[in-house]
Amino acid sequence: MDDYSSVWETDKRGILYAVFKLNGKVKWERIGEKRYLSRDAINAKKKEISERLARGEYITKKVSFETMAGEHLEYAEKNRTPRTKETMLGHLKKLVSYFKTFNLHQITPDNIEGYMDYRRNQNPDISDKMLINEIFTLSAMFKLAMKRGYVKENPVKRIELPKYIRPEMKFFSPQEIDLILNNCSPYMRGVILLGLTTGMRKSEICNLKWDNVNFDDGIITIACDDTFTTKSKRNRLAVIVPQLRDELLFLRDNYIDPLSKSITPRQDFQRRYVFCHYDGSHIKDFAQGFEKLMIKLGIKDASPHTMRHTFITYHSNYGDPFLTQKMAGHSNQRITQGYYHLQLDRMKESMKPIEKMINSGLPVRQSLDRGQVLTVCQLAEKN
Missing domain, CATH: 1.10.443.10 (Intergrase catalytic core)
Structure with a gap:
């Protein structure tokens, strides 16, 4: 069954509206005259709105990737160790150089996979571990953006990361x-x-x-x-x-x-x-x-x-x-x-x-x- 439970419908003087919440406020979007709409058409519209909500297309505050990277780094200053902050800064510099023309809500799984291809072409010797760590930083940034209401979804969750097998760590005999x-x-x-x-x-x-x-x-x-x-x-x-x-x-x-x-x-x-x-x-x-x-x-x-x-x-x-x-x-x-x-x-x-x-x-x-x-x-x- 399709899940569009976050969107419901209401009839106002024969006009059907889809109703949903965005950033704590109730929003209405016109579907059409009820007498001309089949149940399948109504459900399809509700599903479309639900998917757009998930992709963050209804976010009214457009936040650039570069701005969010700065906010993420500022957050890290208070919540991460110096070594972690230094590593994160290196990752963010690479990510910003690629995504600097994007707003957050525009970034899709395809864009992220494009970034991974770009990094491999840029540096053929890059290890899977390094690439995975860069994507983990991107994911952490999106999680913070979700908490702040900038996006509704973390697109990193919908990509397949390279397989990385951690080498067995040495210990002294x-x-x-x-x-x-x-x-x-x-x-x-x-x-x-x-x-x-x-x-x-x-x-x-x-x-x-x-x-x-x-x-x-x-x-x-x-x-x-x-x-x-x-x-x-x-x-x-x-x-x-x-x-x-x-x-x-x-x-x-x-x-x-x-x-x-x-x-x-x-x-x-x-x-x-x-x-x-x-x-x-x-x-x-x-x-x-x-x-x-x-x-x-x-x-x-x-x-x-x-x-x-x-x-x-x-x-x-x-x-x-x-x-x-x-x-x-x-x-x-x-x-x-x-x-x-x-x-x-x-x-x-x-x-x-x-x-x-x-x-x-x-x-x-x-x-x-x-x-x-x-x-x-x-x-x-x-x-």
Whole structure:
């Protein structure tokens, strides 16, 4: 059965009108004299109006694509992370260059498929993943336009996107972890232990504050505040395993310069961020040093995010999948204080596989001797 329930009919002095709502207001459109109209003709007209409504052809406010792109970017400024905003800006520039002569309501699925063909001709090497991401940005823009009453339909929903198979993500083997921890610099060891044992993202490690490290409860709070927002925009908890605790206690009292790698007693102005420059400001990145280490060790296809994926892989395979989701920050639910107290013991218990992945049985560090390293190969073979 055809669906035109959003349009109804009314008879006024022998003239039949189609009646529908647009932006909260009732609109009338003349169909014709009732005595000359068959039921099929009336239904066909109602169906036509319903389809035009869906395509946004009745929208009285004509919004250009370029204007909507600006509104979408402005919305992103308040609701997206800096990295997401940067990526979105790149997508919007390409989209605007193609659709700049269009008003939003004029864009059809055929136009979008034309854009995809244009991008392939413009750049024959463009990957399906990149093209899909550009179309996802377009779809998000149309969703915002629908909320604001500019269009009634998202045309992206009616196109077939390229098939994209996500490549299997790499995670470090116990032997690779052993190799990394035995060959990394004193500075990188803290970063790597934090990434491997908590699953924190690179930006979360760079912005970690000492106020969010609770040695008494053995918990790190990965928190949003006025200077930093997590990708999920929600706080979450991470357990401090014994090996990481030793490292953090060392770093609490000692400062390792990210450039010179020199070790000096930590000054008061260096006590806000765990990893900071000499002046106390947080580091912005550590990818370059990490990737140089991977090249030196001959470990291919690894990035800082591989540490997070390693944590998720080990924890979900040998721990509690529900807690993995919570601790990795993939949940949509806010971690409340009640959850903190109820789940703390369970979270710590679930971290035992991570401890085994890292643990070597070395004594707790008692001095500035950075030569001691963690070993996992023998333990991994036993477990």
